[in-house]
Amino acid sequence: MNQIFVIAWRELTRLRKRFEGGASPVAVILLLAVVGLSVYSLRDTVSLGNGLYRLGVSGDVPEINDSRFAVNFVTPEEGQKLLADKTIDVLIVGSEVFSREDDKSQFAVRALKQYMEETELVRVANSFADEDAFPLRVGISHLSAAPPPPTTDASGPVLQTTQPVEFIIPSLTPPPAPFTQVIVTLLYIMPITFISIFFTSSFMDEKVNRRLTILLSAPVTPFQIILGKMLPYAVFALSTTMLIAKLTGGNIPLALAIFAPTTLFIFAIYMMVPLFYRTFKDTTFIAMFVTTTTTAYLVFPAMFTNNNDLSYISPLTLAVKMYRNEPFGWREYLLPSLPMTAIFAIAMYAGSRLLNEEFLMGYKPISRKVADAIYLMMAHFKPWFAVTLWSLLVIPAVYMTQVVMLAFATNLPVGLILGATLIASALIEELVKTVGIIVLAEHGVVNSVRQILWLSFLSALGFLIGEKLLLLISISMVTQAQVSSALFGAGIFLLIPLVAHFVFTSTVSLLRIKLRFPYWLALALGTILHFFYNAYVMRGGL
Amino acid sequence: MIFPFLAVVKKELISVFRDRTIIISVLIQLFIASFSSGLLLGMLSLYDADTIMRVSGAGFKIGVVGESDGVLASYMTDRGLSVTEFSSLTDAQNAFYSGQILAFVTMPQSGDGLTEISLYLPESDAVSSLIRMVIQEPLKQYENYLRAQNGIEVRYADLAGKPAVSFEFVYSVLIPMLMFFPAFVAGSMSIDMMTEEIENKTLQTLLSAPLTVSGMVSAKIVAAVLLAITQCVAWLGLLHLNGIAIQNIGWILVLALFIAGITSTAAAISASFFQDRERSQFIYSLFLLAGVGVSTMLRISPITTLSRLAIGDAYTNGWNVMVFAVILAGVYWVLLRISRRLMK
Numbered sequence: 097m098n099q100i101f102v103i104a105w106r107e108l109t110r111l112r113k114r115f116e117g118g119a120s121p122v123a124v125i126l127l128l129a130v131v132g133l134s135v136y137s138l139r140d141t142v143s144l145g146n147g148l149y150r151l152g153v154s155g156d157v158p159e160i161n162d163s164r165f166a167v168n169f170v171t172p173e174e175g176q177k178l179l180a181d182k183t184i185d186v187l188i189v190g191s192e193v194f195s196r197e198d199d200k201s202q203f204a205v206r207a208l209k210q211y212m213e214e215t216e217l218v219r220v221a222n223s224f225a226d227e228d229a230f231p232l233r234v235g236i237s238h239l240s241a242a243p244p245p246p247t248t249d250a251s252g253p254v255l256q257t258t259q260p261v262e263f264i265i266p267s268l269t270p271p272p273a274p275f276t277q278v279i280v281t282l283l284y285i286m287p288i289t290f291i292s293i294f295f296t297s298s299f300m301d302e303k304v305n306r307r308l309t310i311l312l313s314a315p316v317t318p319f320q321i322i323l324g325k326m327l328p329y330a331v332f333a334l335s336t337t338m339l340i341a342k343l344t345g346g347n348i349p350l351a352l353a354i355f356a357p358t359t360l361f362i363f364a365i366y367m368m369v370p371l372f373y374r375t376f377k378d379t380t381f382i383a384m385f386v387t388t389t390t391t392a393y394l395v396f397p398a399m400f401t402n403n404n405d406l407s408y409i410s411p412l413t414l415a416v417k418m419y420r421n422e423p424f425g426w427r428e429y430l431l432p433s434l435p436m437t438a439i440f441a442i443a444m445y446a447g448s449r450l451l452n453e454e455f456l457m458g459y460k461p462i463s464r465k466v467a468d469a470i471y472l473m474m475a476h477f478k479p480w481f482a483v484t485l486w487s488l489l490v491i492p493a494v495y496m497t498q499v500v501m502l503a504f505a506t507n508l509p510v511g512l513i514l515g516a517t518l519i520a521s522a523l524i525e526e527l528v529k530t531v532g533i534i535v536l537a538e539h540g541v542v543n544s545v546r547q548i549l550w551l552s553f554l555s556a557l558g559f560l561i562g563e564k565l566l567l568l569i570s571i572s573m574v575t576q577a578q579v580s581s582a583l584f585g586a587g588i589f590l591l592i593p594l595v596a597h598f599v600f601t602s603t604v605s606l607l608r609i610k611l612r613f614p615y616w617l618a619l620a621l622g623t624i625l626h627f628f629y630n631a632y633v634m635r636g637g638l
Numbered sequence: 639m640i641f642p643f644l645a646v647v648k649k650e651l652i653s654v655f656r657d658r659t660i661i662i663s664v665l666i667q668l669f670i671a672s673f674s675s676g677l678l679l680g681m682l683s684l685y686d687a688d689t690i691m692r693v694s695g696a697g698f699k700i701g702v703v704g705e706s707d708g709v710l711a712s713y714m715t716d717r718g719l720s721v722t723e724f725s726s727l728t729d730a731q732n733a734f735y736s737g738q739i740l741a742f743v744t745m746p747q748s749g750d751g752l753t754e755i756s757l758y759l760p761e762s763d764a765v766s767s768l769i770r771m772v773i774q775e776p777l778k779q780y781e782n783y784l785r786a787q788n789g790i791e792v793r794y795a796d797l798a799g800k801p802a803v804s805f806e807f808v809y810s811v812l813i814p815m816l817m818f819f820p821a822f823v824a825g826s827m828s829i830d831m832m833t834e835e836i837e838n839k840t841l842q843t844l845l846s847a848p849l850t851v852s853g854m855v856s857a858k859i860v861a862a863v864l865l866a867i868t869q870c871v872a873w874l875g876l877l878h879l880n881g882i883a884i885q886n887i888g889w890i891l892v893l894a895l896f897i898a899g900i901t902s903t904a905a906a907i908s909a910s911f912f913q914d915r916e917r918s919q920f921i922y923s924l925f926l927l928a929g930v931g932v933s934t935m936l937r938i939s940p941i942t943t944l945s946r947l948a949i950g951d952a953y954t955n956g957w958n959v960m961v962f963a964v965i966l967a968g969v970y971w972v973l974l975r976i977s978r979r980l981m982k
Contacts, residue, residue, distance in 0.1 A: 145806030147942035148949060164806075166953070183952040191793045200949070203806070205799030212794035213778075224790055227751040231784040234777060235756045238766060243735040255731065258761050266777035271685075271770040297916035304837050376830035376915055377654065381662040384823070388666050392673045400684065402763040462658070504672050 099316045103324025107298060111328070149204040152178055155190040158215045164207050217267055236262045278398045280344055281415035284351070285394060287336040288359050289387060292366040295329040299370035300379060309453050318451035322444065326363055333359045347418055353429070354414045358394070361436035364443030365390060371450050372466070374459050393500050408432060409499055435492030442489050449473050471535045479536055483551045486532045487558030491565070497524050518634075522626035526619055529555045529597065530604040537609045548605050556597030563593075600626045642849040646857035647864070650831055654865060663823050664869065670819070671812060678807050687771045688801040691718050698772055701730045701742030709783055710743065710755070713776035734758070741769050753784055808882055813948050814941045816873040817894045820866035822926060825901035827865070829918045831858040832909040841980065855910065855977045859902040866898035867891065885950030889959050893947065896962035897940050901926070903969045910976045 145164040152168050152175035153160065160167050168184060175187040179194055185204035187194040193208070195201040220229045237257040244256045302308040311321055334352065337359070341351035365386050373379045398412035407413045408424075411432040417424050449472045450456075460468070474482035501520040505513045533551045536542045542551060604622035607613040613621075654660050682689040691698075699720045702711045711721045722739055724730040730742040744756040757773070759766040782792050832855065835841040844854055874887060884890065904925050908918040933939045938961055946954035 144810055145802065146810045147939075147945055148806060148810055150951065150953070193794065193797060195799070199800060199805070202800040203802035205797055206802050207799070207806075209794070209797035209799055212797065216792050216794060220785070220790060220792060224788075228788040228790060229785070230781070231751065231753055231788060232777070232781040233752055233754045235754065236759060236770075237756065238759050238761050239734065241761045243731075255727070255758065257758075261756075266774060266781050271774050272767060293919075294916070297919075301914075301916060375653070375657055376834040377827055378657060379915075380823070380826040380830055380919075381660075381666075384666050384826075385662050388669055388673075392669070396673070402767065504669065 099320050100324040100327065103311075103316070103321060104327040107325050108328050110298065110301075111294070145207060149186070149207055150184045151204070151208070152184040152187040154188070157188045157190065158212070158219070160211065162207075162211045165204075165211070213267075230265045230268065232266060234264050234266060236264060272402075277401075277416040277419045278395060278412060280419060281398065281412040282395065283340050283344070284337055284355050284415065285358070285362075285391070285412075287340075288333045288355070288362050289390075291329050291333045291336070292362050293383065295326060295363060296366045296369045296379070296383065298325060298329075299367070300373070300376075303370060303456055308451075308456065312451065312453065317448065319444065319448040321451065322367065322447045326367070330359060330363060333363075344419075346415075350418050351415070354411050354418065354433075357433040357436040357440075358411045360440035362390060364440040367443055367447050371447065371456065372462065372469070374462075374465075378462075389500055392504075393496055397499065409495075411436070435495055438489070438492040439496070442493070446473055449476065467531070467535050467538070470531060471539055474532055474536060475539075475541075479541055479547075479551060480554055483532045483536070484554040484558035487529055487555045488562040490528045491559065491562030494524055494528055514634075518630045519623065519627050522630060523619065523623045525559070526600055526604055526622040526626055529559050529601045530608070530619070530622070533601075533605045534608055534615065537605075542609070545606065545610060548609055549602050552602035552605050553598050556594055556601050559597055560594050596626075596629050600629075642847050643853050643857045645847075646844070646849065646854060647861045650858055650861035651864065654827075654861075660865065663820075664872075667816060667819050667869070667873070671816060674811065674815075675807070678803070682803060684768070685771060686801065686803060687775060690768055690772055698769060699739045700769075700773070701733055701739040702745070703727055703730045703742060704745040705743075710776065710780045713779045713783075714773065717772065717776050719772065719776070730758075734760075740765060741773075751788075809949050810941070810945045813877065813882075813884065814944050816877070817870050817890060817944055818897055818940070820869040821894065821898035821901045824862035824866040824898045825905035825922055825926070826919065827862045828859055828902040828905040829909045829915060829922060831862070832906060833913065833915040833918055836909075836913050836980070837915065845981075851980050852974050852977050855906050855973065855980070859899070859906055862902045863895065863898045866902075867895055870894045884948045886947040886955075889956055890944060890947050892956075893940060893944055893959045893962060896959065896966050899966045900929075900962065900969055903966065903973050904929075907969070907973050907976050910973070910979050913980070 147163065147166060149164055150166050150168060151160060152170045154170055154172050154175055168178070170178060170184075170187070172187075172189045175184070175189065176194070178184045179187045179196060179201075182196070182198075182200075185195070185201045186208055188208075193205065195205045223229075237255065238259050240256040240258050242256075299308070302311070308321075312318065316324075334356065337351055337355045338348050340346070341348045366383070369379055369382050369386065373382060394410050394412050397407040397410035398416055400407040401413045401416045408428050408431045414424055414429065414432065446469065450469050455465075455468065455472065458465070458468075470486075474486060476482075477485070498517070498521050501524070502517050505516040505520070508516055530552075533542060533548065533555060536551070537548070542548060600622045603625060604618045607618035607621060608615050684690070697720075699722065700714060701722050701724050702714070703724045703726065705711055705723070708723075711723060714721050722733065724733065724742070727744065730739070730744075733739045734742060741757065741759045743758075759769055779795075782795050785792055835844060845851060849857075870891060874884065874890070877884060905918070905922045908921045908925065909915075912918045912921065930939075930941075938958075940962060943954060943958050947959075
């Protein structure tokens with residue numbers, strides 16, 4: 097434990113030295129300037145539709161101060177001419193609005209309607225008494241799902257509601273949408289990502305200067321090195337979480353509970369960057385890829401808070417509920433937190449196995465490096481144990497990748513979304529189930545057909561156990577999603593999916609190892625088999 | 639002099655293609671574009687009243703209990719909702735529990751100058767929020783009607799137009815993102831190319847070739863910018879194949895070229911000054927944020943210029959693009975001064 101603290105202290109010293117002297121004042125001034133300018137210049141900016149519309153304005157018209165519109169002051173005659181030749185999109189003369197029939201002009205009218213509604217509301221609110229300006233109150237109640245018992249009361253039925261009545265003024269209360277809360281919760285993620293980039297850079301710096309090699313020859317384990325280097329950054333990240341919770345009026349202990357697994361997850365993912373990069377350009381690209389996919393994974397589900405239970409797979413959904421003062425239970429907490437913590441644990445194990453000079457310094461194609469990494473992680477154990485454990489432990493990563501794929505597939509035409517998600521899911525599953533067996537065969541650990549079949553069975557078994565464990569946690573959340581039954585195999589007799597997984601895994605492994613098919617081709621064939629099986633399950637075949 | 643320069647450009651390009659990491663960059667852009675439009679589609683189907691109405695408008699069956707003048711009911715019918723009138727709360731409740739209606743509204747009750755109505759929604763969060771989305775507009779219209787009863791005229795209330803979210807997303811988010819993301823990547827790549835030479839101590843060897851230090855730095859910038867522009871051309875081709883009309887393609891490419899030049903040159907300044915990747919990338923990221931803030935404040939945002947060029951705005955032309963050429967020239971002049979530090 098002491099060694100971990102020594103490495104952590106050394107890391108702090110290194111960071112302080114790096115940013116003292118010439119860089120420090122420049123960085124501080126730039127940072128302050130950036131924050132100030134960005135907040136100032138972007139405070140009234142509407143991001144969607146910025147600068148797209150041109151308005152002609154004539155006479156007594158409210159001031160138009162919206163980044164979507166560029167305003168030209170014209171005479172009514174000029175304005176009509178400009179509108180006709182499509183130089184402007186809309187002409188406003190006093191309280192009259194002129195437009196064309198084409199889409200662009202009509203889009204501008206809709207944008208203008210939104211803006212004018214707000215402007216008029218301010219005018220009305222400032223000019224008239226409250227009860228005249230806002231004469232309508234709507235009391236919203238939610239009726240219980242079960243009908244009330246019949247009553248003979250002459251005054252009418254007593255409606256059974258589930259929550260207290262919520263009173264709204266329609267023009268002032270927009271319908272509930274989680275955008276604002278998701279944006280606030282993103283505030284937590286940005287500093288964590290930024291800090292983890294420094295963590296990555298620190299590893300790279302040590303790698304380039306060969307100080308890591310010296311450290312590895314000292315009496316400390318790779319696990320202690322990783323943990324020691326990570327510790328100060330993790331403390332920074334959790335401190336910013338507490339600070340943001342304090343500044344935004346969140347619950348500090350709850351925010352810590354929600355974002356601690358997320359912090360570990362992001363650190364785990366970023367730790368892979370210095371382990372796998374070969375040139376500096378790799379680092380940039382891999383870091384960008386990691387940032388993009390993790391943000392997609394976190395943000396996409398949270399946008400559907402209270403609309404779809406699948407949203408619970410992102411911890412941001414819990415944070416949104418925290419800001420809405422809505423309760424959530426242990427199942428809802430564990431659904432996003434457990435896979436993230438599991439990925440952190442796997443990454444720590446992988447990191448401790450891969451932190452050696454030969455792996456760090458070797459220049460090979462990325463695919464080769466990944467294969468070597470998997471072998472290094474497995475080589476420590478007996479093949480039967482390694483393959484089973486691998487298939488079981490990669491389930492959280494598979495599950496997260498499938499969610500990102502689902503987000504990706506929503507871009508396709510509606511009819512193709514399900515098909516594309518199923519194909520992508522089948523491909524990922526076949527890849528993770530077979531890759532361990534393939535790398536063991538490449539290193540001569542596995543040779544005979546019997547061995548391949550036995551390991552395929554164990555891989556299928558490990559995957560199925562992991563899948564069902566995940567299902568146990570998520571069953572109450574995701575059963576409403578049509579896709580989940582095919583992705584996680586809900587409600588199917590256990591033996592059939594086990595046989596199916598075994599058939600697909602052994603097909604891919606045998607094609608690759610014994611018949612020398614290219615791996616991509618063997619995978620493609622296994623994926624097609626798996627896809628048809630999933631499609632059959634979804635159509636109620638099993 | 640030109641041959642060593644081209645040799646450095648070629649070396650960097652070959653290195654990028656050999657490592658195949660550029661594929662990750664292209665994948666990221668494809669991912670962001672698909673993800674953001676997927677997110678937009680998902681959000682529209684849940685949070686945009688027009689989209690919800692287009693998909694399942696008539697499916698929203700709303701009951702109205704005892705409204706005498708029928709004003710609110712007519713607003714809801716005009717919106718496309720299926721409205722059923724009930725004479726009593728008991729009837730509406732029975733219809734709700736037998737699945738004939740999804741929600742119901744009780745008749746307005748006036749008192750103290752205020753009108754109060756009650757909206758009864760189902761327990762399910764998902765269905766209730768959809769109903770609240772689609773009923774919002776009729777309620778606002780009804781509020782305006784009541785204001786008019788109080789002698790308050792709300793101007794511009796009868797504007798309609800067409801929902802513009804998809805149009806605005808394509809021209810103000812998607813196209814600028816696809817045109818400028820390669821530029822941001824080009825900046826990061828410039829830092830990687832330069833700091834890798836410095837930290838691996840191969841810079842001095844490179845400078846022993848018949849090439850000045852500014853020539854060497856410029857060659858790396860040119861390689862990064864070439865990659866950015868190639869990606870922009872590919873994205874424009876794909877957008878065209880998707881049927882998205884884009885005007886002023888020539889000027890858009892020139893603008894993307896200038897922005898890639900500015901980001902790469904600024905990144906090279908950062909790398910020349912700090913001479914290590916960690917600090918250079920950090921300051922470069924801050925520079926990008928500052929650039930967005932300052933350009934928006936000065937109303938010369940390249941994002942707005944690009945959006946306006948793409949939609950064929952009559953007041954946006956090559957002169958707006960040339961502003962960025964001036965900025966590029968200024969940043970490059972600073973680089974020529976700073977890059978001398980590499981010789982020390």
